[in-house]
Amino acid sequence: MNCAERLVAIFGSQAEVARRFRLDRAVVNNWVKSGYVPARWAMEVEHSTGGQITAVEVLNGANARKPIRLKSRPDGESFFGSTFSGSDMMNEFAPAKRINSFHPPQRTLMGPGPTEIHPRVLTTMSQPAIGYLDPIFVEMMEELKSLLRYAYQTKNALTFPISGPGSVGMEYCFVNLVKPGDKVIVCRNGVFGGRMIENVERCGGVPIVVEDKWGEPVDPQKLDDALMQNRDARLVAFVHAETSTGVLSDAKTLVEIAHKYDALAIVDAVTSLGGSPVLVDAWKIDAIYSASQKCLSCTPGLSPVSFSDRVVEYVKARKDKIHSWFMDMNLLLGYWGATNRTYHHTAPTNSLFALHEALLLIREEGLDNCWARHQRHHTALKAGLEAMGLKFLVKEQHQIPQMNAVICPEGVNEAAVRKTLLTEFGLEIGAGLGPLAGKIWRFGLMGYSCRPDNVMLCLSALGSVLDDMGYAVHVGDAEAAAHSAYASMHAKAAQAKKRREAAKAAA
């Protein structure tokens, strides 16, 4: 059956297809007669059939029946005189199959990142390119830095987005701060602590590892003990929100302990920034990095970093050459510093426009409202998941609202559930990593993906899939639990507002 016939089968009649797509019946009749759905309807078809017919199938079907002709003049008539064109010499290296423009399907992204990108951010990204030293761009860079300082709650002058994903931000911190032979205390309670150890080793440092169980926060006492036993350690590194397990560690306390022993603290805020409080100045964090594609609702590929003045002096005072040219703080300052910008690398300008817009959205929403939104939708999602009988990996007091790790029930095929959610509901959730592979699901509620419609879709889709697989769940109970959580949060917020207004009137 071709896509046109499948559409009719799904919706019952050509008339119904026409109604759904707001088309004349004759148009749909023509699709059926010609045996394909035109490529421009690909996304709409995937969306309206809930993924039963994917956009790619529509595109392939349309292309098979009506291939796109790209040639504007016959073979051999190249305007600039080459006699080799079309089917000869260079075609030896051409792709084996016909390639069409890429049209990603519309997905609901509720995994560990990337998250859905806010429409305003998407629009901003598609603005015309300008040069990375254009005065208008340079002005935008200063605004971007100030918006980042707001997101990080810091006055650190050195706060900017490094070009590259979160892993580049991580390497930037280690490569600038770790000298060969330096002892670094690294706290590991999941995947990303492990990557920090790798970074220390690759910088020639000596990692002293403080281990905690996956799913538990970093134990401050263990860090204190490690520093006590390693008085010469000058650095401490830990992950604030461990994405692999959904656990939040107490960054303020861990930094305090590092400072008690005169060590500097490197903090991974890839998953926490924008979703949970990250107070760089109040917690006296020395070096921190994050990523654009999680709670900032932006495209992947940028890593906001911030160094305190003390760290900047520490790096400037290094006598040895920093082992990465690209990530050398001193060289990057030539481009991102406040004055006299010079070429360092070609900055990803359109992605930087996008980050500017994404941070502006947070500024407009208000950072505290943004944290509260993550908490609110987490509370509703959790109520629904628990009503299905599912259990969280992490104890309630250490859970991160934006990353919900849930144990896959005995006898349920973890991977099959994720696959069905993706193919039938266009919903992406995350799998477990390392020792948790096959044992947990990770439901992200980050940035623009953190919305009530996503919470409700997730609960009903997951409930239906589990039910189909023979795991006894009552989808209605899960939805009712989430609705009731929302209702009680609304009622509490309304009461609090009333009290505030009454107090204001009385004052």
Ligand SMILES: Cc1ncc(COP(=O)(O)O)c(C=O)c1O
């Ligand atoms: C806590 C944490 N640190 C670092 C990274 C690496 O970031 P990226 O994938 O953007 O390189 C991730 C990615 O998920 C993360 O969750």
